């Protein structure tokens with residue numbers, strides 16, 4: 422078993438990441454991790470893809486078909502698999518994650534901070550405004566990491582999605598938001614890697630020039646995957662795209678737990694992620 426932090430940068434397309442996340446790019450160049458290009462599942466919408474990332478299933482299979490599908494997940498998530506294996510889980514995330522894996526609908530008075538929960542997310546701090554600062558999301562996560570010692574920590578920022586909707590993927594506002602995320606990465610990544618965490622960074626979907634997403638174009642679907650673990654191949658492997666369905670089984674593999682029966686086998690996805 423190896424402790425793992427999963428960072429989901431909501432609405433961060435591949436090119437915006439490459440252009441702005443210089444600290445992660447630096448770590449890859451220094452031989453500390455691997456970078457890949459992911460073709461996101463359809464529709465390129467948030468709530469459906471959260472469920473896809475955390476259960477490994479396509480949207481058609483898991484049934485969270487749009488952002489208005491407000492209900493608990495009916496599938497086996499990485500959080501469930503962790504708890505079944507005796508691992509502790511935590512999340513600093515948008516409230517839709519609480520709705521999927523804790524309870525729905527979200528009640529801010531009772532659900533915003535949960536430091537004891539019978540759900541598959543043992544410790545959670547959830548925000549419900551898209552403008553809740555990414556810096557606070559990362560600080561909330563660091564509070565959970567230091568005080569609750571999770572084996573699996575999920576961190577989910579929203580400001581990139583918000584700025585993308587306001588101004589589009591080529592705007593100065595969107596890129597400045599990405600540069601702020603880069604600052605946060607530079608602040609926290611060294612601490613986490615030194616503390617022995619593996620770290621995986623990706624996005625649910627990208628963003629169009631008009632500031633929209635949901636459809637089937639590259640700018641909406643293609644997102645980055647950065648992987649930091651002693652076990653993974655080091656370097657940039659972005660010549661072709663790989664499947665978003667590999668994230669859930671990859672998380673299980675990194676955590677050293679069994680994947681769910683419905684998740685794809687990593688070997689079948691045709692990607693060589695690990696050092697020989």
Ligand SMILES: [Zn+2]
Nearest residue numbers: 432467582634
């Ligand atoms: Zn969005």
